[in-house]
Amino acid sequence: MTAEPDVRTDEIPAALRADIRVLGTLLGETLVGQEGPELRDLVEEVRRLAREDGDAAAERLAGLDVHTASLLARAFSMFFHLTNVAEQVHRGRDLRQQRSSKGGWLHQAVDAITAAGLPHDEVQEQIAHLSVRPVFTAHPTEAARRTVLTKLRRIGELLEREDWRDDPRTLRRLAELIDLLWQSDELRSERPEVIDEARNAVYYLSELFAVAVPDVLEELVTELDRAGIEVPLLSHPLSFGSWIGGDRDGNPNVTPRVTYDVLLLQHEHALRGTAEEIDQLRAEISVNSRIAGVSPELEASLAADLELLPEVPPRYRRLNANEPYRLKLTCVREKIAATRRRHATGAAHVPGRDYASTGELVADLVVVRDSLLAHRGERVAHGRLERLIRTLEAFGLHLATLDVREHSEAHHGALAQLFDRLGESATPYAELTAEQRMVLLSAELTSRRPLSPQPPPLDAAGARVFAVFQTVREALERFGPQVVESYIISMTHGADDVLAAVLLAREAGLVDLPGGVAQVGFVPLLETVAELRAADTILDALLSDPSYRQLVALRGDVQEVMLGYSDSNKDAGITSSQWEIHRAQRRLRDTALRHGVRLRLFHGRGGTVGRGGGPTYDAILAQPWGTLDGEIKVTEQGEVISDKYLLPSLARENLELTLAATLTATVLHRVPRSSAGSLSRWDPVMDLVSGKAQDAYRGLTTDPALATYFAQSTPVDTLGDLNIGSRPSRRASADAGLSALRAIPWVFGWTQSRQIVPGWYGVGSGLEAAREAGHGDAIAEMWSQWHFFRNFLSNVEMTLAKTDLTIARHYLDSLVDPELHGFFDLIVAEHERTVREVLAITGETQLLGASPSLLRTLQVRDAYLKPISYLQVSLLERARAAGDSVDPELRRALLLTVNGVAAGLRNTG
Secondary structure (H helix, E strand, O other): OOOOOOOOOOOOOHHHHHHHHHHHHHHHHHHHHHHOHHHHHHHHHHHHHHHHOHHHHHHHHHOOOHHHHHHHHHHHHHHHHHHHHHHHHHHHHHHHHHHHHHOOHHHHHHHHHHHHOOOHHHHHHHHHOOEEEEEEEOOOOOOOOHHHHHHHHHHHHHHOOOOHHHOHHHHHHHHHHHHHHHOOOOOOOOOOOHHHHHHHHHHHHHHHHHHHHHHHHHHHHHHHHHOOOOOOOOOOOEOOEEOOOOEOOOOOOOOHHHHHHHHHHHHHHHHHHHHHHHHHHHHHOOOOHHHHOOOHHHHHHHHHHHHHOOOOOHHHHHHOOOOHHHHHHHHHHHHHHHHHHHHHHOOOOOEOOEOOOHHHHHHHHHHHHHHHHOOOOHHHHHHHHHHHHHHHHHHOOOOOEEEEEEEHHHHHHHHHHHHHHHOOOOOOHHHOOHHHHHHHHHHHHOOOOOOOOOOOOOOHHHHHHHHHHHHHHHHHHHHOOOOEEEEEEEOOOOHHHHHHHHHHHHHOOOEEOOOOEEOOEEEEEEOOHHHHHOHHHHHHHHHHOHHHHHHHHHOOOEEEEEEEHHHHHHHHOHHHHHHHHHHHHHHHHHHHHHOOOEEEEEEEOOOOHHHOOOOHHHHHHOOOOOOOOOEEEEEEEOHHHHHHHOOHHHHHHHHHHHHHHHHHHHHHOOOOOOOHHHHHHHHHHHHHHHHHHHHHHHHHHOOOOHHHHHHHHOOHHHHHHHOOOOOOOEOOOOOOOHHHEOHHHHHHHHHHOOOOHHHOOOHHHHHHHHHHOOOHHHHHHHHHHOHHHHHHHHHHHHHHHHOOHHHHHHHHHHHOOHHHHHHHHHHHHHHHHHHHHHHHHHOOOOOOOOOHHHHHHHHHHHHHHHHHHHHHHHHHHHHHHHHHHOOHHHHHHHHHHHHHHHHHHOOOO
8 A cells, every 4th residue: 555645745744744654565565464465455446446536436346345444444544543643743843843943832931921921929829820721521523442552652752762764673563563454343333431441541641640630730830931031849830630520411421420430430540640759759768867958847748657657667767867869759659649549448547557539649759849949959859859849739639620511401300390499489390481590590599598408309300419518628628629629611601501500509418608618610601603603691791690700709709600612612603612612701800800700712613714713823812802801711632632642752742832822811811902993894894794694504404305305415413323422422312303413413524425514504695695795805814813713714624625516416316306406406515615715815825825735735645535434435325224133243344334434534423
């Protein structure tokens, strides 16, 4: 199999071309060695036919038997996997080269801050609040199995070696790994359970704990030190979150027991990794007290430990008698082991013998650090020891803080039973208006009476909802306050939806306002355009309620709000989704300021542009001024996690990039970058663009027949068979149409068939309407001067370039009822309109004209994507003709093509 592309690759770096060529050659050798030369020859034949004559290629593929089709799909998929990892390696290499020439991202950010000449105290205060939290989710968009990803990571590590192409041993190892990939099943035989998804996240988090995060935090401290800015030792400039095991919305598999098991898993891995770090410190810090001395605090702490820890072997007590630092770290190591045993057995915490929280462990290490600082050990204290302390502040003994999420209606359903049981209102709870519920819930929060005895008399559904609050309380008691911090209310329509969750939390003992207790914070998730437009109204109603305002005060005067990119896009299209989220942030910022509250925005970004994806750095800098007050949370999911964090070197660069963007936005973007006059011109134009784009989008999606067209023209009905996630692809609903379909399969299906409607549909109509209304000059200004608009349009341009309506038409002609072809005509017309308008704004003659390397990369991939798409269509035809009696091998072959397209496009959902 050759990797020599069928298009000009002048713009692709020679080294990358060479790497892909060698990997392609090795893959060809694997195909010959494992299956015979016929498969390699077939790959080349099909690829040539797809380039020269699509109809001939389709006819050739339609004649393949199912076994051969499976082999062909696997061959193309493996080429994409190898190409992807090669591109990742080179992306990391490019970033490192930029670091050597311009300095790293943090270096450049600190230079910009220094050049701004801001008051030192002001910058220092803002740095103290710096808090970036990537949040790992298990949303099913990663088609590759972990066993495949692990081998690809090893391949990437080999490719990072200098002159690997000339090293016979490295080439042999690569060939071995490619053979192993070929002999591994890339399809999951069973749907993963939630605990399996948690193990996958823990794999990445453990790797980040070992190298990338310590490096990035050390770099942050070093760079800010150049500017005379201190990063407090016990601050959290970088930490991690997770939804896996906590996201109950639409996933019946996330039970209270599962939540607890996931937390146990995270703690086991965190404690194991921490123990390894402590062992290394013990080996290194061999300071003798007769030479360097020790503080009274450390002496007292060590004496107390030795008294309470008879497990510390006598030989350590004897051999390390004059090495108190080493002996203290031995005691720390024993407490970590005792903490692991406590979690495994469910035993009670014993003060002094194990750790109840991360804070207790860090306190022990700070005692060691302070003693070193007082006895000529500054370099040791500020070096390896502080590096570990900062890493522990990032991960804790839990690796990632678990967010819990539930649908707003679930809370009201439980409360209706409790209130109606009291019989205090003539109107049943379910019949109250939102305003009436708000009054009722607000009044109840001022009271200390319980609504019911414990356990509350609830039906099965209500009991499951309430049990989650109880599980959170138990988790906080066992694992410490950082293990769960936020309770997210999805589909928040009003302030009453948030107060309902607060009241249930009170019933479970998580909230006691008269007693000054608020163990978790509450987060409204705004997901549709209507809620985004009402964002400030919802937040103002919440913060105007005295009880809720007291709760926020107890949580440090920080209010978190989550913005849903996925459902807002599915609801109104990408233009209105992006614009309404941008405007909502402005209004939320102003409302929070008015109430004296710090705003933490949680961006629910997906992998694709259609779900809020795109370059993180640009997205952060494109936020409205003042909305990033040091704190930000961003979801990471599916193939985005492997793309960013599979290779340690690339993980480091991505984390530094995100941290640098947040630092820059926090310190430098506290005032408008655009004048009030400019925004007063641009906002109405964007309103017009958004309105017309939404009209066009809803004109397509509200047609009842679109659900049938979508199902016929895409392989969306195969998503459930891929077994790539524990959550169902549809919400529990009697509606079998689009409304019950989740945003991920909505994007997944359109992307597989290369229509990619969610990434661009309606944009052209909106831009055309604005231009025809005489706003051409304003649009040109917006493109050149407005970060938001430029970032938005750049992402749209990328999805337009990935769209291939020639391939999409093959899906149409082969799979779709002719009576539904009118939908494709609308898609083609809107695509042409959008391309025309985008090129008119950018001034380029073709899409991605300003990004030739990306353009060539996509063109190279198309040479391999076309055959696998044609193969997918052929297999879909056969599967649908078979109805309910689809042969398992045929279904498997079809799923392999889905994997292949996902790997080729790098994002499907």
